[in-house]
Amino acid sequence: MFDLENIKTTFAFFDDWEDKYRFLIDLGKSVPALPTEFRVTDNLVRGCQSRVWLLGEYDTGHNQLKFQIDSDAHIVRGLIAIVLATFDGHSPNDIVAYDIEYLFDELDLMNHLSATRGNGLRALVKRINDTAYSYVPL
Amino acid sequence: MQMGEPYLGSRPEPMSFDTESVRSDFPLIVDSNLVYLDNAATTQKPRVVLDALRTYYETYNANVHRAAHNLSDKATEAFERARQILAKRINAERPHEVIWTSGTTEAINLVANCYAQSQLKEGDEVLISEMEHHSNIVPWQIACAQTGASLKAVRVKPDGVLDLDDFAALLGDATRIVAIAHVSNALGTINPIQQIIAQAHAHGAQVLVDGAQAAAHLNIDVQALGCDFYAFSGHKMYGPTGIGILYGKESLLDELPPWQTGGEMIEEVRLAATTYQSLPYKFEAGTPNIAGAIGFGTAIEYVDGLDGDSLIAHEKQLLESATAGLNAIEGVRIVGTAPEKGPVVSFLVDGSHPTDIGTLLDQQGVAVRTGHHCAMPLMEAFDIPGTVRASFSLYNRLSDVDRLIETVEKARSFV
Numbered sequence: 078m079f080d081l082e083n084i085k086t087t088f089a090f091f092d093d094w095e096d097k098y099r100f101l102i103d104l105g106k107s108v109p110a111l112p113t114e115f116r117v118t119d120n121l122v123r124g125c126q127s128r129v130w131l132l133g134e135y136d137t138g139h140n141q142l143k144f145q146i147d148s149d150a151h152i153v154r155g156l157i158a159i160v161l162a163t164f165d166g167h168s169p170n171d172i173v174a175y176d177i178e179y180l181f182d183e184l185d186l187m188n189h190l191s192a193t194r195g196n197g198l199r200a201l202v203k204r205i206n207d208t209a210y211s212y213v214p215l
Numbered sequence: 216m217q218m219g220e221p222y223l224g225s226r227p228e229p230m231s232f233d234t235e236s237v238r239s240d241f242p243l244i245v246d247s248n249l250v251y252l253d254n255a256a257t258t259q260k261p262r263v264v265l266d267a268l269r270t271y272y273e274t275y276n277a278n279v280h281r282a283a284h285n286l287s288d289k290a291t292e293a294f295e296r297a298r299q300i301l302a303k304r305i306n307a308e309r310p311h312e313v314i315w316t317s318g319t320t321e322a323i324n325l326v327a328n329c330y331a332q333s334q335l336k337e338g339d340e341v342l343i344s345e346m347e348h349h350s351n352i353v354p355w356q357i358a359c360a361q362t363g364a365s366l367k368a369v370r371v372k373p374d375g376v377l378d379l380d381d382f383a384a385l386l387g388d389a390t391r392i393v394a395i396a397h398v399s400n401a402l403g404t405i406n407p408i409q410q411i412i413a414q415a416h417a418h419g420a421q422v423l424v425d426g427a428q429a430a431a432h433l434n435i436d437v438q439a440l441g442c443d444f445y446a447f448s449g450h451k452m453y454g455p456t457g458i459g460i461l462y463g464k465e466s467l468l469d470e471l472p473p474w475q476t477g478g479e480m481i482e483e484v485r486l487a488a489t490t491y492q493s494l495p496y497k498f499e500a501g502t503p504n505i506a507g508a509i510g511f512g513t514a515i516e517y518v519d520g521l522d523g524d525s526l527i528a529h530e531k532q533l534l535e536s537a538t539a540g541l542n543a544i545e546g547v548r549i550v551g552t553a554p555e556k557g558p559v560v561s562f563l564v565d566g567s568h569p570t571d572i573g574t575l576l577d578q579q580g581v582a583v584r585t586g587h588h589c590a591m592p593l594m595e596a597f598d599i600p601g602t603v604r605a606s607f608s609l610y611n612r613l614s615d616v617d618r619l620i621e622t623v624e625k626a627r628s629f630v
């Protein structure tokens with residue numbers, strides 16, 4: 078759905094924060110909304126100022142994890158688009174092995190991964206990793 | 216000040232308020248382009264406070280009240296002098312009514328713990344309000360759970376004003392203590408605590424005032440207010456972190472059992488029984504935050520050296536200007552519109568989450584707070600996810616408010 082290379086190329090063009098955040102917010106608009114029945118406490122990622130819901134589903138046949146993620150904040154949805162572009166449809170092994178910090182560093186979005194930010198991106202990434210880890214063959 | 220001497224200088228003469236000169240007293244403010252509007256979380260520190268900390272460590276660092284040597288005498292003298300400065304600032308009758316704590320949170324925990332140990336029993340009631348900071352909720356929840364007392368919360372009206380009818384209805388002869396914020400950190404509302412105290416006393420209840428958001432912005436006179444306890448933090452009024460005070464009326468503090476125990480608070484320890492030191496040491500177990508207390512005293516002297524009325528007028532002007540500016544932006548809603556407010560403005564922008572606005576302001580060099588402000592019951596009562604909060608201090612200028620308005624307008628164009 079989201080192409081990581083495309084996102085990276087686009088980000089490389091930005092030389093001011095405005096373009097970057099306008100793009101991020103636009104990107105967020107293309108994240109499909111999670112149906113209300115899934116916006117429940119069980120799917121909430123804890124530790125977020127905004128609410129973030131995460132649903133993961135493992136496709137055994139293709140050894141793929143599929144994610145649905147949503148939030149009530151625009152910028153967080155944009156970040157979710159990047160997270161989906163990175164992890165959605167990948168194997169548990171690949172997800173566990175991937176260090177998203179490099180990507181956020183490259184995109185100059187590291188501030189959103191900071192422990193104080195409270196936007197929950199860090200908590201979201203951890204929960205995706207934990208989910209993936211539980212499917213990694215021993 | 217001479218090097219080698221504790222900072223015991225005489226109180227500077229009050230002068231009228233001059234923002235530019237005040238700004239130059241704050242290294243972090245004067246040396247940066249940041250528009251710092253998160254003063255309700257913590258304020259920046261004037262150079263005199265930083266100097267006082269440094270001078271203490273460099274020239275007279277010693278433990279207090281213990282050793283028979285000159286250095287310890289000096290440290291003790293400065294430490295106790297800071298207590299006197301604090302006592303005078305809030306017009307306490309006696310310096311030993313000022314107990315050093317690590318901050319507001321510890322001060323409230325101290326009282327809640329002592330009440331749980333000695334004052335509360337089943338059937339008693341503790342009265343707080345919906346607008347309290349978690350620091351003035353959770354200690355009371357625990358005290359009530361331990362004793363079988365029950366916790367009641369006074370409603371807050373949609374404009375952020377405390378519902379005094381609800382207060383009068385909840386207040387009764389079972390009420391042991393009313394614990395209430397002087398100024399709300401999330402809304403800015405100034406509560407009519409003088410009236411609340413009078414009503415509570417008429418029912419034989421005591422009153423603890425959480426003054427965390429008031430101390431830097433209002434002139435506090437504990438005797439005129441008549442409050443039994445008053446708590447605030449140094450770091451929210453230009454002092455260091457890790458220091459705060461609990462003011463308590465002598466007669467009440469005398470009645471309460473000690474809280475933490477250990478060194479410093481003991482008169483005599485025998486294995487059969489221990490007798491406690493008199494006030495304030497009964498409540499100050501262990502080596503205190505000596506540097507913090509001295510730094511806090513210096514911060515108070517700094518504020519005392521400014522003209523209090525013009526400081527209040529300055530902050531009021533910032534608040535009014537921010538309120539008018541935000542109200543003029545379409546889609547911005549101010550949360551908390553009480554007629555009497557401290558310099559705090561909480562708001563929401565239609566169609567966006569507070570974190571969106573916070574991030575977009577941060578990108579533009581404006582530091583505000585977003586979220587529930589440790590007042591989740593209030594956010595729940597208002598059915599909002601949180602707010603964006605701009606809070607002002609004496610070193611903010613009107614151009615900071617202009618910057619806030621511009622950056623909010625810009626942020627709004629994004630979402």
Ligand SMILES: Cc1ncc(COP(=O)(O)O)c(C=O)c1O
Nearest residue numbers: 318319320348350400425427448
């Ligand atoms: C109203 C109120 N009460 C209590 C506190 C707790 O203060 P401290 O963290 O300094 O102990 C705060 C701090 O945010 C506050 O705003």
